[in-house]
Amino acid sequence: MSPSALTISGVDKFYGPIDRGVHAVKNLTMDIDKGEIVALLGSSGCGKTSTLRMVAGFEEVSRGAIAVGGRQVHTLPPVKRNVAMAFEGYSLYPPLTVRENMAFALKAARLPKSEVDAKVASIAKLLEIEDILERYPSSISGGQQQRASLGRALIREADLHLLDEPMGQLEPQLRAVLRGRIKHFIKERGLTAILVTHDQTEANALADRIAVMEGGVLQQFDTPDRIKERPANLFTGTFVGEPPMNVFEAFVGTARDKIKLRLPDGLSLDYDKDAFSAPVRDQLLSRERVVIGIRPYAVRRSKEGVPARVSANQWLGDQTHIAADFAGGSLVLVEHDRTRLDLGAPINVSIDPKNLHVFDQASGKAISHGMELA
Amino acid sequence: MEHTSLLERILRGAALALVVIFFMFPIAWIFMMSFQTNETILRIPPQLVFEPTLANYTALITGKLMTAAGTLDIAFMRNLGNSVFLSVTSVAVSLLLGVPAAYAFARHKFRGSEDIAFTLLSFKFAPALLVLLPLTLYFQKLGLANTYIGLIWVYQLICLPLILWIVRGYFEDIPADIEYAYRIGGHSWFATFRKIALPLAGPGIAAAGLLAFIFAWNNFVFALVLASADKQPVTVGALAFITSSGIQYGQISAAIVLSITPTLALALYAQRYLVEGLSLGAVKG
Numbered sequence: 001m002s003p004s005a006l007t008i009s010g011v012d013k014f015y016g017p018i019d020r021g022v023h024a025v026k027n028l029t030m031d032i033d034k035g036e037i038v039a040l041l042g043s044s045g046c047g048k049t050s051t052l053r054m055v056a057g058f059e060e061v062s063r064g065a066i067a068v069g070g071r072q073v074h075t076l077p078p079v080k081r082n083v084a085m086a087f088e089g090y091s092l093y094p095p096l097t098v099r100e101n102m103a104f105a106l107k108a109a110r111l112p113k114s115e116v117d118a119k120v121a122s123i124a125k126l127l128e129i130e131d132i133l134e135r136y137p138s139s140i141s142g143g144q145q146q147r148a149s150l151g152r153a154l155i156r157e158a159d160l161h162l163l164d165e166p167m168g169q170l171e172p173q174l175r176a177v178l179r180g181r182i183k184h185f186i187k188e189r190g191l192t193a194i195l196v197t198h199d200q201t202e203a204n205a206l207a208d209r210i211a212v213m214e215g216g217v218l219q220q221f222d223t224p225d226r227i228k229e230r231p232a233n234l235f236t237g238t239f240v241g242e243p244p245m246n247v248f249e250a251f252v253g254t255a256r257d258k259i260k261l262r263l264p265d266g267l268s269l270d271y272d273k274d275a276f277s278a279p280v281r282d283q284l285l286s287r288e289r290v291v292i293g294i295r296p297y298a299v300r301r302s303k304e305g306v307p308a309r310v311s312a313n314q315w316l317g318d319q320t321h322i323a324a325d326f327a328g329g330s331l332v333l334v335e336h337d338r339t340r341l342d343l344g345a346p347i348n349v350s351i352d353p354k355n356l357h358v359f360d361q362a363s364g365k366a367i368s369h370g371m372e373l374a
Numbered sequence: 375m376e377h378t379s380l381l382e383r384i385l386r387g388a389a390l391a392l393v394v395i396f397f398m399f400p401i402a403w404i405f406m407m408s409f410q411t412n413e414t415i416l417r418i419p420p421q422l423v424f425e426p427t428l429a430n431y432t433a434l435i436t437g438k439l440m441t442a443a444g445t446l447d448i449a450f451m452r453n454l455g456n457s458v459f460l461s462v463t464s465v466a467v468s469l470l471l472g473v474p475a476a477y478a479f480a481r482h483k484f485r486g487s488e489d490i491a492f493t494l495l496s497f498k499f500a501p502a503l504l505v506l507l508p509l510t511l512y513f514q515k516l517g518l519a520n521t522y523i524g525l526i527w528v529y530q531l532i533c534l535p536l537i538l539w540i541v542r543g544y545f546e547d548i549p550a551d552i553e554y555a556y557r558i559g560g561h562s563w564f565a566t567f568r569k570i571a572l573p574l575a576g577p578g579i580a581a582a583g584l585l586a587f588i589f590a591w592n593n594f595v596f597a598l599v600l601a602s603a604d605k606q607p608v609t610v611g612a613l614a615f616i617t618s619s620g621i622q623y624g625q626i627s628a629a630i631v632l633s634i635t636p637t638l639a640l641a642l643y644a645q646r647y648l649v650e651g652l653s654l655g656a657v658k659g
């Protein structure tokens with residue numbers, strides 16, 4: 001088996017003195033295969049950019065090791081790591097035109113001029129910046145600069161392509177078009193790419209696997225589908241998914257052949273004991289308190305459900321987001337048709353046990369997803 | 375465009391004229407004095423109309439100063455040469471040492487980096503006279519007193535902190551990512567410094583160099599104490615015009631005109647370059 005494109009083993013990053021400074025990345029271990037697109041997803045300050053910069057060589061690794069293609073690189077200068085990077089702040093060279101900006105790494109690698117020109121032309125076409133190739137960075141818009149910066153990274157043949165928020169400045173339509181093209185481009189050439197983003201749509205659309213980070217800790221590293229369907233903990237569950245997962249604390253109780261999930265305000269979700277698979281039921285019954293999570297798409301309105309009261313109703317053009325006061329908190333549900341519900345209108349909601357995510361109340365770790373244990 | 379009323383424009387013009395007159399008057403007056411003899415200069419009331427003479431300039435250039443008491447040899451041209459040599463060399467040495475140091479201070483935070491940078495700046499806090507006495511003793515022991523090398527060394531006290539701190543600010547203003555982008559594109563650290571950091575900080579380096587040059591040119595005490603006649607710059611050399619038979623105002627004025635010409639020319643030339651450089655320096659759109 002060929003070595004992984006990137007191996008990060010037990011990496012810590014401290015800003016300031018080791019063990020006393022700001023602990024930005026905590027004991028991070030990841031393995032990325034050749035030809036894979038991986039997204040580092042998280043909110044600001046979660047350590048995703050620090051991770052990327054350690055891979056690129058702009059930040060020192062405080063502890064641990066990083067290998068590119070089986071080669072230890074974390075002590076090498078950036079020039080020896082053979083990685084390409086697109087920067088969040090574009091970082092184009094002001095005295096060079098867009099064309100020169102994109103071509104200079106190839107020139108440094110001593111490629112013949114005809115080949116350089118052909119590559120620049122094809123990348124420019126891909127990113128729709130053919131008309132600004134002769135302009136200078138200061139005279140083009142932020143979105144154009146960002147595409148030029150992305151082009152400068154993609155044009156290179158590197159072991160690893162690092163893309164830091166590569167599409168943050170683009171207009172939504174263009175972003176959607178370019179996502180598809182860039183993914184095709186990367187896959188066609190068998191490149192390995194790591195993408196840092198806080199936009200989960202972008203991560204879902206581009207990445208084969210997503211690494212969700214929070215507080216410097218890798219929360220979950222899995223395919224977009226599995227992250228959505230089987231979030232490893234409460235953070236991933238609530239962070240990924242739009243609108244976010246509904247979360248409630250519940251006391252587990254039993255009454256005759258029912259399992260009762262008692263919510264605040266005297267409400268309770270009642271299920272037949274048989275509605276759960278045996279392992280999930282055992283897990284539930286062994287605990288007193290749990291946290292339950294329900295995706296907004298999985299909440300159904302039904303006559304015999306639990307009562308709630310509408311607090312907001314938004315038609316977004318293709319779906320309705322309804323927020324309701326429920327169990328001392330707020331419950332969001334999504335319907336595909338336009339729904340006429342006035343504020344304050346009473347509704348009843350029911351949740352299929354198949355769609356119930358159960359988390360440990362203390363640690364936030366997932367216990368079960370629907371019928372399966374986590 | 376900002377819209378301004380007529381009154382506002384008139385007032386602004388008047389205010390600008392006032393400032394220009396205030397600052398330009400001494401220079402204009404000195405310029406006029408340099409074409410007059412001592413007698414016409416000292417006339418009361420002073421007159422704007424006079425018969426211009428080049429005698430002051432010829433005296434300076436030939437080095438023969440005619441006074442009522444007889445002819446006096448002066449080394450003004452040599453002093454001017456010394457000023458040019460000392461200032462240019464000092465600034466060159468300072469740039470050579472200061473620019474890489476400024477880059478290091480801007481880009482790398484190492485243990486004590488702030489302290490070292492501050493210590494260098496603190497050289498400018500100390501009154502020159504305080505430093506001079508011990509310095510003179512040391513220089514005499516070391517054989518550096520009254521040498522160009524010794525003077526250039528002392529001039530570093532003036533130039534180096536200035537260049538270091540100004541240029542450091544310019545380096546800090548360049549986004550580090552631009553340099554990272556260049557380095558990750560297959561270039562060494564040194565190539566990045568030369569090809570990216572230096573050109574981008576160019577206007578700042580020029581401005582700092584110019585300022586340091588002016589400060590070095592205008593320095594008086596260091597040269598007064600540490601240099602003898604043949605190594606003195608114009609600032610000290612001008613003392614020769616206070617002669618036993620009176621102060622030679624005409625020659626002093628001519629000497630001033632000659633000695634501010636190089637700095638003025640340099641400032642005017644560099645100003646154009648600075649503006650050009652700054653408008654190119656827009657890094658982020």
